[in-house]
Each structure stands twice: as C-alpha cells, then as structure tokens.
Amino acid sequence: MKSGRARRLLSVASLGIAGALAGCANQAADEALLAQTALVGMSKETLLSCAGVPQRQATVGNQEFFTYRSSRIVSYPSPPPLGYYDTWGWPGYGWGWPGYGYGWPAYGYEVNSYDCEATFSLKNGVVERVVYGGTSGGSARLGQCYAIVQNCMALVPQQTIRPSP
Template sequence: MRYRSLALAAVGLLAVAGCATSPDADQAALAQRVLVGMPKQTLLSCAGVPTRQTSVDNVEYFTYSSDSLQTRMGPSYWGGFGGGPWHRGYWGGADWGSTEVSARNCNATFTLKNGVVQQLVYGSSTDSPAGRLSQCYAIVQNCLPLVPQQPGPAASAAGGVGSRAR
C-alpha cells in the first residue's frame, strides 16, 4: 500500500511540473491582453517591421515570426543485465555525451482596426505550451514596457495604488 501511495504522489508531482510555465511564457500570455489598444505607430516602433502584413476591409494584419534552436546537454544511460562467469547482475553507467536539440517557433499576428491593435493571436508548431509562449515573448518583449502599469488584484481590492480611505 505504501508503494502505491508513493507512486500516486510521484504521478501528481509530474502532473504539476508539466503545467509549470516560465516567466517569459507568463509575460507573452499577458501581452495578448495588455497590448490591445496599442496604436499602430507604437507597435511598429517596439516590434519593428512585420514579417508579413495584409489588409482586408479596413482591417490590417501584422504577422511577426520568431524561431530558435534550443540545445541541451544531458546524461546518456547505458547498461543491461547479464554477464559471464566472473560477473553476474546489472552493469551500466551514465555519461554527459547526450545532446538534445529542439526547435521553437512563434507567429504572432496582430489585428489592427483604425490604427489600433484589436487582437493578438499566437501560432506555433512547438510542442509544449510553455515553450511556444516563451518563444512568442521574443516578439512582444520590447512592447510590454510601453504599456501603462496594470493594477494587480491586491491593488484593485484596496482601491488602487496610493489610494486612501476617506
């Protein structure tokens, strides 16, 4: 029974770890909300010239692309069971000769109407949601400092930053 409880706890920890996001991913998700309302000229100044742009019925679409390769060194394990007359049982070991390479990409499409951002949508073929959003952050990171600070939940509940009880 004890091993079953430990196995369930391990599965639970892996599930929680799989949902973890990076600060870059959190900021990219935030950008989808806070960049709405940004003027076209400000977007062009902070994100640069779009990779692609088109216009349909007074609505403009600016698409920015970001690609990267992530390289990670990791352990490689080897071993097996068996042996001969002098050695029986498990044999093996590990070394740091393994290299893992993964590609990340993001396409961020801004929809603008009347010269103002209406929507920001991300598209990607990157497997993990956190990896996808982390790559999208590379596109919006220079624009986020230009957005007026949003009050957090604690500040809103308290009546805003610097508010006094009257």
C-alpha cells in the first residue's frame, strides 16, 4: 500500500517538475531553430537588408557564405555563501562601510558569456542553408542566435493553421 502511494506522489512530483521546466522554455531559441528552415529561399538582397553586412564573406563558384556574429556578457550578483559574513569573516547583519564592519556582502558577481555564429549558405543568390555555431551551448547559444535572425524572421510570412474540415 505504501509503495502505491509513494509511486503516485512521485508521479505527481514528476509532472510538476516537467511543467515547471516547460514554463522555462526559451522562446528566442525556438525562433532561432525555426529560422533555420524559414529563411531558406530568402534572396541575398533581402538577407543583407534584414541581417546587415556580414562579419565574414566567402565565395566558392556560385555559392556564397555570409557569417554573422552576436555575443553578450551578462553579470549579476551571485548568491551569498551559506551564512552572511562581514569583511572580517564574522557573521554580520545590518549596514556598514566596505572594510569597516557589518553589512557588506562577501560575495561577487556571476558572469556569463553567450555567443553565436550564424553562417548562411547562398546558391545563385538565394539562402540554401543556415548553420549555427559558437562556444555557448544549447538554448543559450540558440537564444543568442535569434539576435542575428530576428529582423529577417519579421519578413517571413507567418503560417496559419487551418482547421481540418
């Protein structure tokens, strides 16, 4: 009996965690993934007008490669270590001047760097493929890639979902 109840509680907890993680989805990353197919077929002129001048450009035969970069650095206060300490290492509460007593946080800043490199392959003046790269991983990189393609995505007609008859 206890094991059945424990399984139900575990199932409910799992659903709650899954729901919480789904709520944290990165909309910019989703849009960047969509851009990899939505921008195929875009003309070179339109690409240059919405994405701007590429950082690098190469031509091989009738194929061109335009590479764009986007990066940002984000910093925010890191949480204090367990407990709260003044400048002498004693637990401190209240306010004070740095180095002169209680109240100044003994912690620093967490710094994150996000970057993306998007390379557009064009054949005969039309986008054939969009490839993302960079040192950031996962949705962090894709979210940064959206900064490159967002103006172009605004030019792509939105597909409407038609109800089935």
